[in-house]
Amino acid sequence: MKFTDGFWLIREGVQLSYATEVRDVRAQSKRFTAYAAVKKVTRRGDTLNAPLITVDCFSPAEGVIGVRVTHHSGKRRPGPDFSLTGAPDGAGAVRRDGTVTELTSGPLTLRLDRAGPWSLTFHDADGRELTRANAKGTAFATTGDGAHHMLSRLGLGVGEQIYGLGERFTPFVKNGQVVDIWQADGGTSSEQSYKNVPFYLSSRGYGVFVNHPGAVSFEVGSESVGQVQFSVEDQTLEYYVVAGPAPKDVLTRYTALTGRPALPPAWSFGLWLTTSFTTSYDERTVMSFVDGMAERGIPLSVFHFDCFWMREYQWCDFQWDPDVFPDPEGMLARLKAKGLKVSAWINPYIAQKSPLFDEAAALGHLVRRPDGDVWQWDLWQAGMGLVDFTRPEARDWFASKLKPLLDQGVDSFKTDFGERVPTDVVWHDGSDPERMHNYYTHLYNRTVFELLEKERGQGEAVLFARSATAGGQQYPVHWGGDCWSSFEAMAESLRGGLSLSLSGFGFWSHDIGGFEGTPDPAVFKRWLAFGLLSSHSRLHGSSSYRVPWEFGEEAVDVARRFTLLKHRLMPYLYGAAVEAHHTGVPVMRPMVLEYPQDPACRQLDRQYMLGPDLLVAPVFTEDGEVEVYLPAGTWTHLLTGERVTGPAWRTERHGYDSLPLYVREGAVLPLASDDRRPDGDWLDAPTLLVHPSAGPGYAAEVTVPDLLGTPAATFRVRRDGDVLRVTASGTGRPFTVRVAGGASAEGTGEVSVPLT
Missing domain, CATH: 2.60.40.1760 (glycosyl hydrolase (family 31))
Structure with a gap:
């Protein structure tokens, strides 16, 4: 103002x-x-x-x-207030x-x-x-x-x-x-x-x-x-x-x-596929999507049911639409048998037609107007009310309605909405309506996240949340909201994600291909590479499906290539996730975060570091032309092996199966041998891809975590004359060391690789 x-x-x-x-x-x-x-x-x-x-x-x-x-x-302070930690x-x-x-x-x-x-x-x-x-x-x-x-x-x-x-x-x-x-x-x-x-x-x-x-x-x-x-x-x-x-x-x-971000489960880093929003779907449609991905060799980790898994006009009643999903328990069991996790869409609004509306109103669980009436409007859902999460009993009630879904086999919730919160209301705990407008989402996401932690166990809870404020990073993952299906929207989504990452949020995703409209195949294929090189990856749309074959066989190939690549990168990516959990440093990092002393990095918003060592520059053009800036040092393209010395601006041209994806000099990338899933055994014959710095003093260290984020093995790398020696601790299993552009060797305990 x-x-x-x-x-x-x-x-x-x-x-x-x-x-x-x-x-x-x-x-x-x-x-x-x-x-x-x-x-x-x-x-x-x-x-x-x-x-x-x-x-x-x-x-x-x-x-x-x-x-x-x-x-x-002397002004009264009714709250709410951010929950802050510190020395008493x-x-x-x-x-x-x-x-x-x-x-x-x-x-x-x-x-x-x-x-x-x-x-x-x-x-x-x-x-x-x-x-x-x-x-x-x-x-x-x-x-x-x-x-x-x-x-x-x-x-x-x-x-x-x-x-x-x-x-x-x-x-x-x-x-x-x-x-x-x-x-x-x-x-x-x-x-x-x-x-x-x-x-x-x-x-x-x-x-x-x-x-x-x-x-x-x-x-x-x-x-x-x-x-x-x-x-x-x-x-x-x-x-x-x-x-x-x-x-x-x-x-x-x-x-x-x-508050530090919780550590999301490793399976959540795999590819999510949804029904999309207003499309027509039933179990047959869902299974055709799932089987279609498997038949085309595209590993899928999570299937998400968007709004219409519930009956129309009744969001949210948390009941499967019996006309569309007559056997939800059986369907979920069949999805589980295919190795999938399941996510379901929810929001904090209760439509008047929902049987839960009268129940919540009678119990005092809905936000009220100053005259005592339940606050309602028809925007989004007819006659909907808003759950009053300032009331502990309302939080417990809301969680109790979600628990049966977990018992059925749902693993995660997409906590949509939470932004349109009125200020002409009275909250149960007397909170100031103006202060509660932004804070409401915090209570909403916390309620759902804590239920998942309680029922699924710590380390297994993950949301797909749209709204947040300060402290909301504790309840990952957040996605970028409703974007159009265009290159411009793809770029604005990245700007939003990078801005969020510099606001304390460790994990972020977006709708691959865009939400509104139907993307041109070129947009979809370029967005696939970007989405699968984000911390979390989801295919989702509004009025059209986002299965890759809807956009041509090349899109299928691109989806397969980058999903398999992400799975191979999981030991590295999960190490970055553990770092985000412990330090607050995000997985997707604006260039200025890694290179604050390089003036050229301070305005870059079309590229980022994925973890500490991978530079990603999504392609925002159909013809594949892209500008990328490489800071000082020698960079090696992960897919082609090309080596480039920075600082340098480059204009490159890439096919749909590629993009600027460079490894920083000095990095050691641990790669999984199993590219079929994100949560495999990362110490089963891993490969250490080493990009040594020039000079005799090169030394590096990389730790591979287990699925709980605990250090499982540490690999120490040092240059000894013309030989690179790698020593493993915490594992006695075989591993391979490969020097970028050079030789490789396999062994256990200690492996030596000639540099010349």
């Missing part, structure tokens, strides 16, 4: 009060509070009839400093030296000098200024409609670039954009987003998290062009500056605060 009229003036109807000078500082050992007057005080009379802004500075965790700016502290007594240390007060937490220091004009400056461990809230950087505003806003502005350095703020389909670098943190079901072609996260990451090596679950308005160099402004309609604004120095360090600290 903008409050000023250019640089000099204030917008009509707006009154702005800025923190101007420090009148008092009260310090404790780990925190301090500053009191700022909103005008220069030259005599005692200036202290009368004037506001005072209270600024609390504290550290909830090492390397994180919080600032809470308050005008009137704080993690910082306060030092005072004359007029200067400093709070230091790990490599981050906040400095306030009461002798000068108001300024909060944040410094890294080397004393370098990261950002600051200057003279107009801490304020409150009132508007003509009586609204009260708190706002802060943090400076942007020359050339500083801002990323994140959730899944955003607008330009990858957020400078110059207005970003409103407000859940919306707006597709992938607008400024609206399904996954809004009030956290941004700076190219200068820090992040900022605004601890407010409701509407937060960001002006990223779009009002005051040298600053990021964020504001809330409230009496208090709380934000956290998160230290680096590297972007990965920022994400590690941020996800320690808001």
Whole structure:
């Protein structure tokens, strides 16, 4: 939200009060509070009839400093609030030296000098200024409609670039954009987003998290062009500056605060196929799809039933449509016999025709209007109500309706929707409707995820979720929502996924081929390669099927090739998944995350690193022409063996069976011998594909996890003259070492391969 009229003036109807000078500082050992007057005080009379802004500075965790700016502290705080972790007594240390007060937490220091004009400056461990809230950087505003806003502005350095703020389909670098943190079901072609996260990451090596679950308005160099402004309609604004120095360090600290991603089961990394949305299907159709994939040699891991597995007008009643699926238990057993997992679509809305509507209403499990009536509308489902997840009994009730499906054989749920949450309602726990609008999805996904953990066991729970906010990364996987079937939509989907990954989300997927419309075969084939080189891979559409043979035999070949490739890469990919689980560093990584010091990487949004060592550049053209940037080092194309020395921009042309897929110099890629499934025995005759760095000092190490994410075997690689020696620990089974472009050898324990 903008409050000023250019640089000099204030917008009509707006009154702005800025923190101007420090009148008092009260310090404790780990925190301090500053009191700022909103005008220069030259005599005692200036202290009368004037506001005072209270600024609390504290550290909830090492390397994180919080600032809470308050005008009137007596405002009722009904919640909800983000659930944050940290040291109970704080993690910082306060030092005072004359007029200067400093709070230091790990490599981050906040400095306030009461002798000068108001300024909060944040410094890294080397004393370098990261950002600051200057003279107009801490304020409150009132508007003509009586609204009260708190706002802060943090400076942007020359050339500083801002990323994140959730899944955003607008330009990858957020400078110059207005970003409103407000859940919306707006597709992938607008400024609206399904996954809004009030956290941004700076190219200068820090992040900022605004601890407010409701509407937060960001002006990223779009009002005051040298600053990021964020504001809330409230009496208090709380934000956290998160230290680096590297972007990965920022994400590690941020996800320690808001929650780390759970580790999805290995089977979920395989190919998912759905019925699509409004297409006609029954068990015969489903089995024809499943058998068709098997007949064509395309391994399938999960089959998903979209909305119409339930009866029309009755979403959700969690009952199979008996006219279409008269024997659901038998059908699920038959799918299980083919080695498949099963996913079912749900949402948190109960249609009036559903028998569950009256039950939920009578039990008080549906959200109500202020007059006590159940909130209803006809958008999406006729007369639908909304489950009130702030009520513990409602959460238990909702989970109890899903449990029979798990007992029947369903393994996962696609938790669709959760964005269109009204604000003219009363919540059971008294939550503020505006704050609950974004937060609702968190309660919804948590309810379902925790049920899956309870019933399937920890490590087996996985969702396919559309909506999320801060902390939602704990309940993977999330997919990119409703995109069109075009190259442009394919590119905007990738932008959204990369933006989400810089917002703390470790796993992400999208609808291969696009959701709306029917893709041209060229679009579908190019999207197959991209989708199967994402953390999770799903074929899904709206009004048309997404089985590959609908798009020609070449599409079948492409689907087979990249599914088998992904299965071979699973020891490597699951290692990256374990890293995401433990550190918050995502599986799909924007180039700036791996190469923050390379200026050429800072705006790249059409390529990414898949894990630490694989560079992927999807092809967005029919003729196969694609631009790709390779940072410094020697890169080896995984499919062709071509070696290229970077830094270099390249224009390449690829057939549908290929794309730029480069391995970083120094990498050791563990490859599975079994390409038939994603969750096989990865230590059964694996191949270590080694891309050694030049020079005598080369050494590397790679750990292969088991299906629970526990380290199962470690392979240590070192150069010994003209020989590469690989030593295995944790396994006594045979493995093969293959040097990229060179020799290979097989053995157990220790394997040596000549480099020349």
